[in-house]
Amino acid sequence: MKTKSLFLALLSCLFLLNLSLAPQAHGARVYLVVDHGVEQDAEAQGRAAVNGVFDFFQRIYGIGLQRDLRIKFSCDKLNYKKAIQDWYGASESQAHLTASSSLGVQRQGDLIVNLGDINGDYQQLFVLCHELVHFYQAQESLDKHGALGWMLEGTADALAAHILETVGVKNARGYKSCWIENLKKVRGVPSLESLHTRQGLMSACYTYGGRVTYATSALAVITLVEWRGYPALFTYFRALKNCSPEDAFYQAFGTRAGDFEKQFRPF
């Protein structure tokens, strides 16, 4: 019941945003493909969320869509895996691994979300927003967005939370304290230094669990946002076009990534 009411409140907020959409928000083409097995409610919510996120980036950060975006809502793991093979040219075993360990993926403007296998309206929205943030990271950095593992995933989670909070689902303090509470309950939390590379981040997901690893990354990003504001995140991703990750980080946040990683504690 709680999720449903949240969902309806959010949906109306997103539709309101959508109705007042600025025309320049859609400078690029968007293709949406929906599997037959996706429930109508989930599809309607997904469509509204996609438009809501476009509008959010345009209005709040002045960032429009500059590259075409192809989105697939899959209804189950089998179709999700097939889409990964078809759209990314992945082998069967690669697609199986990705489909088993993720609920959404984004590569160079192609975004696939396993909507049918995500429990709950709220989680569906979160995953969709997370993957759309990856799309904007890729667009702004010309696909050089993955240089720092924890910045890549932490920004996607922190901004997904911020978007949902802005349209009225939860407040930012709710997210932050929820992530901190979850981390306090577990035995071990990865150091931020160990999440520096994407490989490091992936191996931490195996050791500590994806939830703990992503929450640690998101809390690090929120710390940066509290210092420099959300626009600094895009200063960083844009700078990656022409700079090393270290220089891009310094330009955006005025400190060295290595120093920040050493000093950061999630709570």
Ligand SMILES: [Zn+2]
């Ligand atoms: Zn991600």
